[in-house]
Amino acid sequence: MAYRENAKILKADCLADGVYEIWFETKDIAKAAKAGQFISVYSNDGSRMLPRPISICKVENNNLRIVFRVAGKGTEEFSKMKAGEYLDIQGPLGNGYDLGKIAAEIKAEGRSFDKAILFGGGIGVPPMLELARRLDCHKNVVVGYRNSQTFLKEDFEAVADTDVYIATEDGSVGTKGNVLDAVKQEKVEADAIFACGPTPMLRA
Missing domain, CATH: 2.40.30.10 (Translation factors)
Structure with a gap:
């Protein structure tokens, strides 16, 4: 409502x-x-x-x-x-994430739900914060920025059971490139993926 x-x-x-x-x-x-x-x-x-x-x-x-x-x-x-x-x-x-339903569907398929990757790019970064706070598993947060102005980085780092990986277009912080470049470089793995960001990032 x-x-x-x-x-x-x-x-x-x-x-x-x-x-x-x-x-x-x-x-x-x-x-x-x-x-x-x-x-x-x-x-x-x-x-x-x-x-x-x-x-x-x-x-x-x-x-x-x-x-x-x-x-x-x-x-x-x-x-x-x-x-x-x-x-x-x-x-x-909006619909939001029904995390209980998502977890049940993953487990019904016989898969574990112990680790999740949260992709956020640009202004798609902010909604990932509340998701990270509510997920009851280990979170690998991979967020992309244009430059060294990594807004919300400290907020993500303060979330329990969370690792944060940064990608910047100019290479000033973390991996140079996009969030997928950071995942490949850091060899990040997970049981489930959540993403919010520009359409090219989601298509990739």
Whole structure:
């Protein structure tokens, strides 16, 4: 079930060039959210009617965090918001990951579910954080960035039973190339794969 709320901003920060985070205090949305879902964020500018869909990055009790890249006037407005201000949001939206069902299906096939690879590329990195926090197995998180501005790296490293591998396009951190290059170089293996990122990355 999705809810629409006028949510208070608890925290708003810049994480990297053009990448921002907002923490919202919610009544129902955070409690109902599953890993992999998103919210629609509405502009306070009446001339922009369509909401912006943004993945849920992290949930803590009644609070939820989004991390987004400025890609137009709507997200530019959100990037300038301050703690104590309000935005209308709707969610949780999307199917998300039914982790209990996924684990049951894997085990029904006679396979183990002890290790998972989580691929995240660009702005597909944020939703992988809540997934890593909820998965009850060893996580190999492989995330790709343009350069050394590896936003959320420390958040992933703080998740229990998790190894983090970095790929950067310019080679400034970790493996030079994409997430698949990092997997090959580090010889990362797993029983299940979860991915979120640009279409070329998912096709590969």
